[in-house]
Amino acid sequence: MGGDGIGPEVTRHACRALRAAASAGLVELELTDFPHGADHYLATGETMSQSTFETLRDDFDAILFGAVGDPRVPDGRHARDLLLGLRVRLDLFLNRRPLRLRAPGLSPLKSADAAPIDFEIFRENTEGLYVGVGRVEKEGTPEEVAVSESVASRFAVERIVRLAFEYAGPLGLRVTLADKANAVPHMFGLWRRVFSEVASEYPGVESEMRYVDALAMEMIRVPARFGVIVTSNLLGDILSDLGAEVVGGPGLAPSANVNPGLHGLYEPVHGSAPDIVGTGRANPMAAVLSAALLLRDHGAAEAADALEGAVDAALAQGVRTPDVGGGASTSEVGDWLVRRVASGAA
Numbered sequence: 001m002g003g004d005g006i007g008p009e010v011t012r013h014a015c016r017a018l019r020a021a022a023s024a025g026l027v028e029l030e031l032t033d034f035p036h037g038a039d040h041y042l043a044t045g046e047t048m049s050q051s052t053f054e055t056l057r058d059d060f061d062a063i064l065f066g067a068v069g070d071p072r073v074p075d076g077r078h079a080r081d082l083l084l085g086l087r088v089r090l091d092l093f094l095n096r097r098p099l100r101l102r103a104p105g106l107s108p109l110k111s112a113d114a115a116p117i118d119f120e121i122f123r124e125n126t127e128g129l130y131v132g133v134g135r136v137e138k139e140g141t142p143e144e145v146a147v148s149e150s151v152a153s154r155f156a157v158e159r160i161v162r163l164a165f166e167y168a169g170p171l172g173l174r175v176t177l178a179d180k181a182n183a184v185p186h187m188f189g190l191w192r193r194v195f196s197e198v199a200s201e202y203p204g205v206e207s208e209m210r211y212v213d214a215l216a217m218e219m220i221r222v223p224a225r226f227g228v229i230v231t232s233n234l235l236g237d238i239l240s241d242l243g244a245e246v247v248g249g250p251g252l253a254p255s256a257n258v259n260p261g262l263h264g265l266y267e268p269v270h271g272s273a274p275d276i277v278g279t280g281r282a283n284p285m286a287a288v289l290s291a292a293l294l295l296r297d298h299g300a301a302e303a304a305d306a307l308e309g310a311v312d313a314a315l316a317q318g319v320r321t322p323d324v325g326g327g328a329s330t331s332e333v334g335d336w337l338v339r340r341v342a343s344g345a346a
């Protein structure tokens with residue numbers, strides 16, 4: 001599901017890379033294209049029919065997604081409906097956003113190459129300020145008031161915090177909670193209580209609680225100190241773009257929206273980038289790395305290694321779009337990655 005803007009431009013190459021991995025015998029797969037996005041919404045008046053949703057839910061192992069957002073739908077309603085809709089309706093409660101500095105010199109930080117930067121954001125994906133609950137009173141008047149409610153349930157917080165500890169433990173990573181309990185005590189008080197309770201069940205895993213503002217500073221000053229950062233929906237959204245920039249920008253940041261073992265939607269962290277659509281400047285690497293996450297979650301580790309290896313080789317050899325300091329176009333990078341995957345080189 002390529003979606004809008006540069007979404008189809010980058011997923012096209014991710015799909016080609018997947019097919020190349022299949023031709024090389026690394027994975028068996030079948031791909032089906034879905035036309036959903038702004039064009040479909042503007043033409044039909046609906047973002048996705050119930051039957052298409054059920055098909056996606058019941059007949060497919062995973063969704064590879066591009067991005068949504070189109071200037072012709074200024075309030076972004078179709079994007080919320082589609083992307084947030086799939087996240088909630090498929091209960092994709094974990095939004096994993098791995099952030100790794102894949103080559104020296106990619107980060108704008110002076111200190112970045114001194115220690116390996118390699119951490120993950122575990123973003124709660126079903127609640128928080130994203131629940132869409134609220135109201136606007138006296139709209140358009142000087143007395144206008146808007147209220148947006150933020151929701152945290154013990155169930156949803158506990159399942160993602162637990163997953164963060166389960167994941168971090170065997171890898172020896174530190175788990176950091178990012179919150180704002182000093183200013184928003186109801187919601188983040190619950191996050192802190194649950195985090196402390198779960199942490200006490202994993203005495204072997206190092207853990208800490210950080211206010212998100214100070215953590216944002218640390219992410220710039222000492223990004224290498226982080227292992228897994230677990231956080232709420234909105235804070236995770238913001239921190240993941242900050243983190244993406246630390247490791248080279250939106251063109252390199254993949255993500256996985258998952259309900260482990262049940263459903264998954266894999267997409268770059270970036271959006272539809274209307275400012276560069278059609279210019280050949282979009283970096284397809286985040287989409288290819290998202291396809292690699294999809295492969296790894298579905299037991300195709302060798303194929304995932306092939307896609308990630310191709311991205312690393314392209315970065316090392318300077319086959320890069322302008323966002324990462326190169327002069328190659330989307331297609332030139334895509335073609336190179338596909339040839340590399342097809343050649344079977346690790």
Ligand code: NAD
Binds near residue numbers: 250
């Ligand atoms: P954006 O991520 O689309 O773009 C931010 C900046 O990063 C732009 O300058 C863009 O050119 C650059 N950029 C993004 N991806 C790139 C890539 N692959 N290669 C090179 N440069 C890249 O964020 P925005 O401009 O705030 O949002 C544009 C639209 O996308 C909005 O409608 C927004 O709601 C939507 N959006 C969708 C998703 C998603 O579908 N997951 C994520 C973020 C934003």
Ligand code: IPM
Binds near residue numbers: 080269271
């Ligand atoms: C993301 C995006 C979305 C989000 C938007 C498009 C609703 O920014 O996937 O990071 O806020 O989750």
Ligand code: MN
Binds near residue numbers: 237269
């Ligand atoms: Mn975002």
